[in-house]
Amino acid sequence: MTSPEYIYPEGGAAFPHRSLVGIAGLAPHEIWFLLDEAEQWVELNRNAQKRREVLSGLTIINAFFENSTRTLLSFEIAGKRLGADVVNMAVATSSVKKGETLIDTAMTLNAMRADAIVIRHASSGAVQLIADKVDCPVLNAGDGQHEHPTQALLDALTIRHAKRVFNGLRVTICGDILHSRVARSNILCLSSLGAEVRVCAPPALMPTDIERMNVQVFHDFDAALKGADVVMMLRLQMERMQGQFIPSPREYRHLYGLSLERLEKAEPDALVMHPGPMNRGVEIESDVADLVGRSQITTQVEMGVALRMACLDVLTRRARKLEGWS
Amino acid sequence: MSSHAPLTIANGRLLLPGGTIETGALRCEGGFITAVGPDVAAQPGDTVHDAAGKLVTPGLVDIGVFEIDKPAFHFGGITRAAVMPDQNPPLDVPARVRFAAQSGKPDFWVHPLAAATKDLGGESLAEIALMREAGALAVATGRQWIGDSGTMLRLLQYAGMLGMVVIAHAEDAGITGNAVATAGEMATRLGLPSAPSEAEALAIARDIALAELAGAAIHFRKVTTAAGLDLVRGAKQRGVKVTAGVSPAYFMLSDLAMAEFRTFAHLSPPLRSEADRQAVIAAVGDGTIDVITSSHDPRGPEDKRLPFTDSAPGMAGAETLLPLTLNLVRDGVIDMGRAFDLLAANPAKLLGVDAGRLAVGAEADIAVVDPDRPWIVDSDKMAASAGNTPFDKQPVQGRVLALFKGGVTVRTKKTKPA
Numbered sequence: 217m218t219s220p221e222y223i224y225p226e227g228g229a230a231f232p233h234r235s236l237v238g239i240a241g242l243a244p245h246e247i248w249f250l251l252d253e254a255e256q257w258v259e260l261n262r263n264a265q266k267r268r269e270v271l272s273g274l275t276i277i278n279a280f281f282e283n284s285t286r287t288l289l290s291f292e293i294a295g296k297r298l299g300a301d302v303v304n305m306a307v308a309t310s311s312v313k314k315g316e317t318l319i320d321t322a323m324t325l326n327a328m329r330a331d332a333i334v335i336r337h338a339s340s341g342a343v344q345l346i347a348d349k350v351d352c353p354v355l356n357a358g359d360g361q362h363e364h365p366t367q368a369l370l371d372a373l374t375i376r377h378a379k380r381v382f383n384g385l386r387v388t389i390c391g392d393i394l395h396s397r398v399a400r401s402n403i404l405c406l407s408s409l410g411a412e413v414r415v416c417a418p419p420a421l422m423p424t425d426i427e428r429m430n431v432q433v434f435h436d437f438d439a440a441l442k443g444a445d446v447v448m449m450l451r452l453q454m455e456r457m458q459g460q461f462i463p464s465p466r467e468y469r470h471l472y473g474l475s476l477e478r479l480e481k482a483e484p485d486a487l488v489m490h491p492g493p494m495n496r497g498v499e500i501e502s503d504v505a506d507l508v509g510r511s512q513i514t515t516q517v518e519m520g521v522a523l524r525m526a527c528l529d530v531l532t533r534r535a536r537k538l539e540g541w542s
Numbered sequence: 543m544s545s546h547a548p549l550t551i552a553n554g555r556l557l558l559p560g561g562t563i564e565t566g567a568l569r570c571e572g573g574f575i576t577a578v579g580p581d582v583a584a585q586p587g588d589t590v591h592d593a594a595g596k597l598v599t600p601g602l603v604d605i606g607v608f609e610i611d612k613p614a615f616h617f618g619g620i621t622r623a624a625v626m627p628d629q630n631p632p633l634d635v636p637a638r639v640r641f642a643a644q645s646g647k648p649d650f651w652v653h654p655l656a657a658a659t660k661d662l663g664g665e666s667l668a669e670i671a672l673m674r675e676a677g678a679l680a681v682a683t684g685r686q687w688i689g690d691s692g693t694m695l696r697l698l699q700y701a702g703m704l705g706m707v708v709i710a711h712a713e714d715a716g717i718t719g720n721a722v723a724t725a726g727e728m729a730t731r732l733g734l735p736s737a738p739s740e741a742e743a744l745a746i747a748r749d750i751a752l753a754e755l756a757g758a759a760i761h762f763r764k765v766t767t768a769a770g771l772d773l774v775r776g777a778k779q780r781g782v783k784v785t786a787g788v789s790p791a792y793f794m795l796s797d798l799a800m801a802e803f804r805t806f807a808h809l810s811p812p813l814r815s816e817a818d819r820q821a822v823i824a825a826v827g828d829g830t831i832d833v834i835t836s837s838h839d840p841r842g843p844e845d846k847r848l849p850f851t852d853s854a855p856g857m858a859g860a861e862t863l864l865p866l867t868l869n870l871v872r873d874g875v876i877d878m879g880r881a882f883d884l885l886a887a888n889p890a891k892l893l894g895v896d897a898g899r900l901a902v903g904a905e906a907d908i909a910v911v912d913p914d915r916p917w918i919v920d921s922d923k924m925a926a927s928a929g930n931t932p933f934d935k936q937p938v939q940g941r942v943l944a945l946f947k948g949g950v951t952v953r954t955k956k957t958k959p960a
Contacts, residue, residue, distance in 0.1 A: 240731070318848065318849065319847055319848075337849065339848075339849030339850070339851045339852050340732055340733040340734050340803070340849065340850060340851060341732065341734075341803030341849050341850045341851075342849035344802065344803060345803070345847075345848075345849055359733075359849075360733055360734075360849070360851065361733030361734070361735070362732060362733030362734075363733070397733055400730075400731070400733055423725075423729075423730035423736075424725035424726055424727075424729070424730055424736065424738065425725075425726050425727040425730055426730055428727040428730075429727075429730070429731065458719050458720055459719065
């Protein structure tokens, strides 16, 4: 059942990249490799004993220049379950004028000899900028409106568990596509794996020329839902909006809120996903978010830890001189 | 009167007004050109420069630079620059204008552009007439568009009365917002805040209407889109006093140059689509564009080694202005005469200074140029105060071998024997 484009070589050739800055630039088999690597950690995390000393003695720094709760926690748990020393550097966005000291901060982290640095930053491209300056692998935990690769990978892992195949799978992503790094990474990841991706938003929240990223563009949510196998909802990123993009949350809910009634337009077994945080009653109704058997929202969180464990493990293999990875 | 000996530039190929190239010599006295032509010879006591058969051209006149960066200007053959009012503090009072006007002498002339509004805030008019007395030859809106149409109309009426051209930035700020890129596939993939290129046409359409209403002259510092250029072209046909400039980045690069978040390609206005780039080339060719400017804006690592959205826009352009413009000559878009109209004669005319042409009576700002000489742009070795060029490591052709300001030698470069 494995498509030829998913077959990856042995050893380090399976993932030749030093860092994980984005899905852009990853081949389908490299994505597949990371998903396969995550499976062992899904298993482990379901045991009472969840620790395996793979990264013992290694230092992982989580440098979050933008507020985060779930992603930071997920990376922290992932690092700790692998036995690494995990340090969180939470930079209050108010105290550091963004960007001003970014290179200096990166050089400082580098001098502390971190073995991997996980970065979130409010500016697109900031993570690449740091990755170019430090000696260790860098993991992008979200940069501006650019990419959030681990989110896309954990979403793919969630979908793979439920649907097994991506070829011909219809995935509808609805919400604030313009301001969403999750949408960009998911578009790249899912279409690379062979899924058919649809994006749905009002024109003001739709990026120009997004159709060049191999997606179908919809403004009518009902039409976008028709025949969908996966429905991925995104929240409105009010904090990134300059000026008014929609008249009101109430009106947005009317046009783009996912209700049980709307969900019936999709395939009967369509999955409901949301990267969080959710705004219940705006983009998603509570009964849909909690729909047993259909809603994957908590599964996404579970897969997130496993997937991030896989990324930390794979990216540090060269430094750990694992056989085939030197 | 200059105390320097008269200068004769002999044995050159003289680029004369009208675009003809004639072998001969050129003599300057008291800061002015006193004789040009095949029969001109040096007189006893003259300083003589042997042009060795190279092209003798007017010194470049650069409208709309952000920093007085003499080494870079001299390298690029620029002898005069109109400096933008966006200084710290801004050129919005006569004293600062007077100081700026003196800041380049004797070997470089700075023409300060008076800020159109106080503190460049776009709201209340600055003391434009007094700044004219202090040496301002034109008015500029600065890096920003004036959003209030009433203010812009009154500015145009007032500057028109004073006989000063208004140099405008053409981007509708309501549409651009915090954008750092032109809306399109590139900006979408990079996740950069972007605005549609129509922001330029909207601003130009309004400002042309207001200039027409006021009967005033307006110059758009950089017109970078097909739609904006069409508006300028149409207005010129109607006889509106409108002129347009551009900088080489917009005919050399498209928004693809922003790939990998290269902040050296973060410009204002942002780089456009390939179709717009082609439209700029066509507009240079058909005469819609009057002026090519370096828009020289050197920025150090503190402004450029940042995430793209946090970086400052602008490029150090003085050194590459001539060679990149000469690309258009080599590609057959324009001839050599038109190139120097764009780089010298037209900007001089716009500012109302008698320079930018090799003619008797004009100021003796002269360059000796080898238009074919190859060199490689290197951001680490530039004469400019910072090396922020999107053309780093690119081979170019065309180099200034000698430069004279007011008939006095500024620099000469040793030429290797052929």
